[in-house]
Amino acid sequence: MQIPVVKLIDPVTMLSIGPAHYVILSAVLFCIGLFGVLAKRNAIMVLICIELMLNAVNINLVAFSKYVTPADFIGQIFAIFVITVAAAEVGLGLAIIIAIYRNKVSVNLDDFDLLKW
């Protein structure tokens, strides 16, 4: 069995940029976003961090589009749809947060317990 860590810090592997580099970068960014979603108290901040996660997915899609199917543009077209959905999601999310703020005068997620039994 190969030992991945040795392969990762091998200088030749590190310097020839391939799909693995982009996948790891996007995993790091996704994890930053995930941490924000789990650990932040402000509802708008959670929305921002979801955007970070969606962007991390876009990096993967475009990287695979280049390295796996360069002439078909499948990944790039999927990335365009992800961007569209993300824009719609931000608009709706902000509208919902504004509506809740009007009722509860708070954007703290711990105060949003209307459905708590």
Next chain:
Amino acid sequence: MIDLIGREVVDVFLSNFWSIGAFYTLALVIVASGILVVLMKNIVHSVLWLAVCFIGMAGLFLTLDADFLAAVQVLVYAGAVCIMVVLGIMVIRRADMKFSNPFNTQVYAAAGVVALVLAVCTFLAVKTEWMVSRARVPENTVEPIATLLLSKYVVPFEVAAVLLLVALIGALLIAREVKTDANTGSQAD
């Protein structure tokens, strides 16, 4: 020094100096600004670093030969989304912006989950033998994308248009001011 690193490494480095430099610089910018987005105490500063992160990502798309997506990234994310979020923050004004971005009580649990996800993803990414295609991305990406969007992917394209319309109307409907009847206290719109 060169003997220490090895001739092969120097050759690889010199042969694609610009792509290596661009990738690592942009990766550093993206990760650093992403971390700052989460750590900033003032949420407006968070959004500013988010714009930096998005622009870095547009540069990353350029290194991946996706120039149209880079333009869309700057327009939609760095332009529209960031402005919309700042506008939302300004509507929901609070007394002091200085501590508008607090952590909740589950920071350590979240850090544990995130470390686990990152470890698994990195392990799998490094372990996988990637099947890289020999072909190159065409020089001009806009025309093939436009042709594909309006021929093979025309149904998802139209559905996306409907989705945007529905999101627009829905956002207006949700955020509209609800008139409260002063006499009975019941909501009537």
